[in-house]
Amino acid sequence: MGNRLTKIFTRGGDKGSTGLGDGSRTNKFSDRIVALGAIDELNSMIGLMLTESLPPKIKKILTVIQHHLFNLGGEISMPGYKIIQKNDVLELEEIITSYNKDLPPLKEFILPGGSKAAAFCHMARTICRRTEQAIFKLNSKDAINTHSLQYINRLSDLLFVLARVINKHKKVKDVFWKKDFS
Numbered sequence: 001m002g003n004r005l006t007k008i009f010t011r012g013g014d015k016g017s018t019g020l021g022d023g024s025r026t027n028k029f030s031d032r033i034v035a036l037g038a039i040d041e042l043n044s045m046i047g048l049m050l051t052e053s054l055p056p057k058i059k060k061i062l063t064v065i066q067h068h069l070f071n072l073g074g075e076i077s078m079p080g081y082k083i084i085q086k087n088d089v090l091e092l093e094e095i096i097t098s099y100n101k102d103l104p105p106l107k108e109f110i111l112p113g114g115s116k117a118a119a120f121c122h123m124a125r126t127i128c129r130r131t132e133q134a135i136f137k138l139n140s141k142d143a144i145n146t147h148s149l150q151y152i153n154r155l156s157d158l159l160f161v162l163a164r165v166i167n168k169h170k171k172v173k174d175v176f177w178k179k180d181f182s
Contacts, residue, residue, distance in 0.1 A: 021077035031138040035076050038131035043069040045124040052117035055169055058162060061095060065155065072148055076138070084148040092154040099165050109177040110160075114167035118174075121166055125159035132156060 017025045018033060026032055046062050046069070054062070071083045112122030132152045135144060167174050 020079070021074060021081070022079060024079075031134070031141060032076060032079075035131070035134040035138045036073055038127070038134040039069055039073045039076065042124060042127045042131045043073075045120065045127050049117065049120045049124060052120060054117060054166065058166065058169075061158075061162075065158075068151065072151065075145055075148055076135070079142060082145045082147075084145055084151050086147050086150075089147055089150045089154055092151065092158050096154065096158050096161050100161050103161070103164050103168065110164070111175040111177050112163075113175040114163070115170040115172040117170065118163040118166040118172070121159055121163035125156050125163065128152065128156040128159055 016028050018028050019025050020032070043066055046066050050059060050062055050066075068084065068088055075081050075083055112126075113119050135149065135152055138144060139149060164174055
């Protein structure tokens, strides 16, 4: 791979545009750059989650997700490029199904919280939802890989399930919403 980043600043963005992976330039406020920023923020939040004490299997899942999110960012930064595959989506679905089967059925909504690690996971889930909105907005103007759209949608579901799993692992109860809380 060699030296990919030999120069950290280029001054190319000083006037409000930024370079894409294909060499083209776009405005820093374009839908594509907003989507890239959201993906980066989500990846950073997952990195923060990984600083917490988590079961090794969950750490591995989150690490794989970070790499997939970097790949997704590559797709967004290079129009027409596709790297997220159907198998990546199916893998998330399998993980969701596997972890969800051992959780008690939900009868109430869950508030973000419980343990610190689960709260971080809920935060990642909300960032994932915003990321999904940004990618779907971009998709309304410029077609995005269908598998990438599915992946980001499944990822928010997985993060919800993992928040519950993390609380269960830490022996902390989920925080249930109560309509008439006082």
